Amino acid sequence: xxxxxxxxxxxxxxxxxxxxxxxxxxxxxxxxxxxxxxxxxxxxxxxxxxxxxxxxxxxxxxxxxxxxxxxxxxxxxxxxxxxxxxxxxxxxxxxxxxxxxxxxxxxxxxxxxxxxxxxxxxxxxxxxxxxxxxxxxxxxxxxxxxxxxxxxxxxxxxxxxxxxxxxxxxxxxxxxxxxxxxxxxxxxxxxxxxxxxxxxxxxxxxxxxxxxxxxxxxxxxxxxxxxxxxxxxxxxxxxxxxxxxxxxxxxxxxxxxxxxxxxxxxxxxxxxxxxxxxxxxxxxxxxxxxxxxxxxxxxxxxxxxxxxxxxxxxxxxxxxxxxxxxxxxxxxxxxxxxxxxxxxxxxxxxxxxxxxxxxxxxxxxxx
Numbered sequence: 085x086x087x088x089x090x091x092x093x094x095x096x097x098x099x100x101x102x103x104x105x106x107x108x109x110x111x112x113x114x115x116x117x118x119x120x121x122x123x124x125x126x127x128x129x130x131x132x133x134x135x136x137x138x139x140x141x142x143x144x145x146x147x148x149x150x151x152x153x154x155x156x157x158x159x160x161x162x163x164x165x166x167x168x169x170x171x172x173x174x175x176x177x178x179x180x181x182x183x184x185x186x187x188x189x190x191x192x193x194x195x196x197x198x199x200x201x202x203x204x205x206x207x208x209x210x211x212x213x214x215x216x217x218x219x220x221x222x223x224x225x226x227x228x229x230x231x232x233x234x235x236x237x238x239x240x241x242x243x244x245x246x247x248x249x250x251x252x253x254x255x256x257x258x259x260x261x262x263x264x265x266x267x268x269x270x271x272x273x274x275x276x277x278x279x280x281x282x283x284x285x286x287x288x289x290x291x292x293x294x295x296x297x298x299x300x301x302x303x304x305x306x307x308x309x310x311x312x313x314x315x316x317x318x319x320x321x322x323x324x325x326x327x328x329x330x331x332x333x334x335x336x337x338x339x340x341x342x343x344x345x346x347x348x349x350x351x352x353x354x355x356x357x358x359x360x361x362x363x364x365x366x367x368x369x370x371x372x373x374x375x376x377x378x379x380x381x382x383x384x385x386x387x388x389x390x391x392x393x394x395x396x397x398x399x400x401x402x403x404x405x406x407x408x409x410x411x412x413x414x415x416x417x418x419x420x421x422x423x424x425x426x427x428x429x430x431x432x433x434x435x436x437x438x439x440x441x442x443x444x445x446x447x448x449x450x451x
Contacts, residue, residue, distance in 0.1 A: 225255075231255075320354030
């Protein structure tokens with residue numbers, strides 16, 4: 085068993101030893117083992133409760149409950165086919181190490197290599213509009229197809245649609261959780277979580293046994309932005325978790341993208357506030373990919389704003405498709421063709437990346 089991993093897990097259990105204070109101790113002692121072996125005379129700059137806890141760990145050694153719990157958590161992870169990554173592990177994502185006070189431990193279910201792939205965090209309202217859900221799905225599908233890993237928080241609304249869109253685009257997606265891996269919230273996303281494990285990963289900084297606590301969600305949000313090169317906010321109220329994620333992104337020197345909406349829609353107010361504060365206003369996924377942070381992918385990406393080589397028959401159909409989602413039956417009513425012919429044309433237009441679809445709805449994404 086990795087003894088340094090055990091030492092990290094022991095330190096995490098010391099009450100009052102938060103990430104900031106732990107970071108300060110690491111600067112002084114250089115390793116978790118050195119902290120646990122530190123003489124009490126060298127611990128004068130920490131609260132007495134912490135120095136006493138370290139003394140007790142030294143006295144009881146491996147029989148201390150913290151060591152027992154640490155080994156139990158590693159056993160649970162091995163039995164459950166989870167990965168436990170300390171900050172020194174080869175697969176711990178370098179992007180996350182850049183943030184202030186990164187989590188020393190990550191629990192991962194899925195392919196850990198996905199954590200180091202270029203990621204875009206997609207966040208937004210739980211009580212999102214139908215258009216917000218459609219946008220999250222369609223944009224995530226497109227961006228995943230272009231090669232980005234879509235990272236979000238598995239919540240209902242925008243988050244769930246982002247994960248589903250990435251999977252539909254045959255891409256990878258990562259869900260960051262605000263609790264231990266043996267818990268799942270919301271339960272309605274159990275099937276989605278299983279698909280994410282097969283095509284990405286579930287990740288959390290919280291140990292087994294940590295349940296759903298309100299105060300853990302902001303910590304989850306900082307990891308979403310920390311793993312990502314940029315954050316896309318699709319819908320958000322003026323006071324929301326999505327804006328907390330965006331604030332973390334600014335502090336972590338990440339790019340923030342925001343989609344504007346109606347001035348009378350309260351779910352657009354947060355995005356408008358971000359834009360006023362300097363976030364990049366985007367109206368289609370190409371504009372995200374055109375950002376300097378994604379230069380590596382945009383060179384091989386088809387710009388849908390260019391004129392596409394569609395024949396005259398397809399052009400007639402394309403001209404009937406609006407830029408807002410419309411149903412198949414509505415299109416059929418406007419065109420003098422059979423349902424089979426329309427279906428074939430829509431498939432061809434989607435392959436040409438002239439339109440996109442979502443649940444029987446279609447919209448145009450090119451001129």
